Amino acid sequence: MLYKVMSKGDYKAFVKSLISNYEFIGPKRKDKAVHDFVSIKDISELDTNYTKTTIPPAKKLLFPPTEKLITYEIDNAIKVKPIVESKEIVLFGINAWDINGMNFLDWFFTTDFVDDNYMAKRKKLIVIGMDTDPTETNFALSMGSEYAKDGFDLYLTELKDKYFIRIGTTRGNELLNKYIKVSDAEAEDFKKYDKYMDDYRKKFKLDVAIKSFYDNFEIIYNDEKFWKKVARDCYSCGSCNLVCPTCFCFNVRDDMEINLRDGSKIREWDSCMVPDYGLVAGGHNFRPNKENRLKQRYRCKLKTFVDKFGTYACVGCGRCIETCLAKISIAEDINSVKKEVSV
Amino acid sequence: MVLKTQDEENKSTLYVPDVARITRIEKLSSTEKVFKIVFDDEEKRNNFSFKPGQFVELTVFGLGEAPFSIVSNPSNRDFFKLCVRDAGNVSGALHRMEEGSKVGIRGPFGNGYFPYQKMKNHNVLLIAGGLGIAPLMSLIKYILHYREEYKRILIIYGAVNPKSILFKYEIQYWNNRGDISICMSVDNPDDKWTGEIGACTKLIPRVNFPAEDTYAVVCGPPIMYKYVIKELEEKKFLPEQIFLSLERRMECGVGKCNHCHIGDKVVCVDGPVFSLWEIENLKEAI
Numbered sequence: 001m002l003y004k005v006m007s008k009g010d011y012k013a014f015v016k017s018l019i020s021n022y023e024f025i026g027p028k029r030k031d032k033a034v035h036d037f038v039s040i041k042d043i044s045e046l047d048t049n050y051t052k053t054t055i056p057p058a059k060k061l062l063f064p065p066t067e068k069l070i071t072y073e074i075d076n077a078i079k080v081k082p083i084v085e086s087k088e089i090v091l092f093g094i095n096a097w098d099i100n101g102m103n104f105l106d107w108f109f110t111t112d113f114v115d116d117n118y119m120a121k122r123k124k125l126i127v128i129g130m131d132t133d134p135t136e137t138n139f140a141l142s143m144g145s146e147y148a149k150d151g152f153d154l155y156l157t158e159l160k161d162k163y164f165i166r167i168g169t170t171r172g173n174e175l176l177n178k179y180i181k182v183s184d185a186e187a188e189d190f191k192k193y194d195k196y197m198d199d200y201r202k203k204f205k206l207d208v209a210i211k212s213f214y215d216n217f218e219i220i221y222n223d224e225k226f227w228k229k230v231a232r233d234c235y236s237c238g239s240c241n242l243v244c245p246t247c248f249c250f251n252v253r254d255d256m257e258i259n260l261r262d263g264s265k266i267r268e269w270d271s272c273m274v275p276d277y278g279l280v281a282g283g284h285n286f287r288p289n290k291e292n293r294l295k296q297r298y299r300c301k302l303k304t305f306v307d308k309f310g311t312y313a314c315v316g317c318g319r320c321i322e323t324c325l326a327k328i329s330i331a332e333d334i335n336s337v338k339k340e341v342s343v
Numbered sequence: 344m345v346l347k348t349q350d351e352e353n354k355s356t357l358y359v360p361d362v363a364r365i366t367r368i369e370k371l372s373s374t375e376k377v378f379k380i381v382f383d384d385e386e387k388r389n390n391f392s393f394k395p396g397q398f399v400e401l402t403v404f405g406l407g408e409a410p411f412s413i414v415s416n417p418s419n420r421d422f423f424k425l426c427v428r429d430a431g432n433v434s435g436a437l438h439r440m441e442e443g444s445k446v447g448i449r450g451p452f453g454n455g456y457f458p459y460q461k462m463k464n465h466n467v468l469l470i471a472g473g474l475g476i477a478p479l480m481s482l483i484k485y486i487l488h489y490r491e492e493y494k495r496i497l498i499i500y501g502a503v504n505p506k507s508i509l510f511k512y513e514i515q516y517w518n519n520r521g522d523i524s525i526c527m528s529v530d531n532p533d534d535k536w537t538g539e540i541g542a543c544t545k546l547i548p549r550v551n552f553p554a555e556d557t558y559a560v561v562c563g564p565p566i567m568y569k570y571v572i573k574e575l576e577e578k579k580f581l582p583e584q585i586f587l588s589l590e591r592r593m594e595c596g597v598g599k600c601n602h603c604h605i606g607d608k609v610v611c612v613d614g615p616v617f618s619l620w621e622i623e624n625l626k627e628a629i
Contacts, residue, residue, distance in 0.1 A: 069359075070358065074445075077445075080359060080447065082359045112598050113598065113612075221626055248599070248601065249601040250595075252407075252408065254407045256405040272601070277592075278592055278602065279592065280431075280590060280591070280592045281409065281428075281431025282431065284590075303606075303607075304604070307606075
């Protein structure tokens with residue numbers, strides 16, 4: 001990590017250079033409450049003071065909702081052509097927990113088997129992070145993801161009179177030096193940054209008992225009454241999966257053109273909450289009811305990857321809580337598990 | 344690290360099937376057929392090898408993809424065979440195909456963890472229910488290929504009725520060999536049936552292999568495992584000596600789509616074969 005500072009006046013010039021030289025994706029106000037990460041053509045459209053975004057920005061770019069994996073042509077012979085698309089994009093203004101969500105996906109898509117479709121895009125994604133205020137459903141502090149240690153090229157922190165910049169990659173360093181003048185961060189700057197982070201962490205109000213979840217979950221696992229209560233209102237709609245920055249389940253379907261000659265395989269997001277998630281040919285369903293599926297989702301988010309990678313598959317962004325039609329809250333349920341087990 | 348050229352860089356390998364041809368179709372019963380498959384590409388044909396217990400993902404172009412276990416002998420290197428039940432979209436379409444049709448193949452996938460090495464110099468007890476015989480076929484053929492390295496071999500095979508018994512030719516051949524025992528049981532016998540009647544689990548108590556010198560391999564419908572395990576444990580089999588092949592919705596085969604995960608295991612990568620020891624405490628595995 002390299003630490004630099006940049007004057008406030010240079011910030012605009014830097015962003016303007018990025019917008020004019022790169023495909024630039026940043027937060028833009030959509031309506032009163034929600035921002036969306038879209039292509040930005042002019043700095044006036046950019047609004048980094050956002051709190052709420054619906055679809056996680058990095059996942060949208062790296063692992064799009066639908067993506068063509070291969071095309072084929074059925075003739076006398078069948079010709080199969082793989083498709084790996086990628087282009088250089090600057091993703092500007094993504095916050096720490098969404099970066100951590102992306103880091104999880106990086107890890108997941110490169111473990112055991114490398115997913116080229118994901119990695120080609122990831123390699124060309126220039127990530128510039130910035131802090132944003134948490135929403136009231138955000139529990140990133142409890143999950144340890146209010147701060148991003150890596151995964152970004154540059155991370156800008158706005159102090160009173162200057163920007164404190166953490167440089168994560170050579171690419172980020174070159175980008176900075178190409179467009180503006182920066183100076184080394186001094187002891188004084190670090191002090192201000194430390195104070196800033198202390199204040200920033202105080203903004204996270206929602207606390208979850210995640211530390212004891214790993215063990216407590218085992219004893220609550222067979223408590224049917226508990227899970228019936230938790231999943232009672234679930235519609236099995238899968239909204240929680242669609243807004244999650246770490247959800248990665250997908251289906252691959254074959255699509256044929258009307259000429260019945262050209263076809264393709266398309267990957268699309270799937271949801272572990274929908275009833276046919278565990279259905280196999282012949283009609284047996286390995287996850288037949290909603291209690292079972294919700295329990296499974298919690299296990300996947302909060303336990304499975306602690307065993308596998310040593311990290312949670314939940315960054316505590318709180319999007320699923322906000323989006324759930326039945327008001328099911330993962331934060332509340334983590335705390336209920338604790339309450340149920342503790343004496 | 345291997346440096347890749349720009350051209351290679353843009354080549355994805357995980358989800359791209361290789362084109363292959365169905366060269367022979369054998370009908371086993373009213374719902375099951377065996378497909379003999381040969382890769383079009385010579386290099387792929389020469390490089391393809393698999394271990395007992397592994398499976399491939401088969402694409403019917405224009406329709407979709409599904410996992411099928413390989414039933415041929417791993418020593419046959421220029422072709423492989425799949426046993427397919429007409430049960431879903433892809434398998435249904437496959438059943439309507441003719442010899443010479445083209446399909447796509449990815450794989451082989453799975454750990455192929457049938458402990459055919461550990462089993463050497465031990466007795467082997469194979470228990471199959473219904474279509475569960477299919478994933479065991481490559482293992483049986485492998486063991487018979489190296490017959491002298493194993494002690495006694497017993498196959499317990501249960502089917503719904505005599506008509507639904509699969510691999511009748513192979514079974515007859517095994518019977519003729521004399522160095523492998525096979526014990527069959529059906530739920531609904533017809534007039535000609537002279538074998539056992541009822542669930543195949545009932546035959547386990549009569550097995551006289553000493554447990555400490557035997558490996559058991561089980562494959563069948565999900566409901567069967569609980570009962571078989573109970574019987575085997577009564578016979579003093581240790582969980583490390585019992586191996587199971589699990590069925591799940593394995594869509595990608597490479598542990599990415601996540602449909603087949605159970606706890607911290609992904610069946611398509613960590614399985615589909617597990618020792619009972621591995622999954623005993625894994626909730627919802629059995």
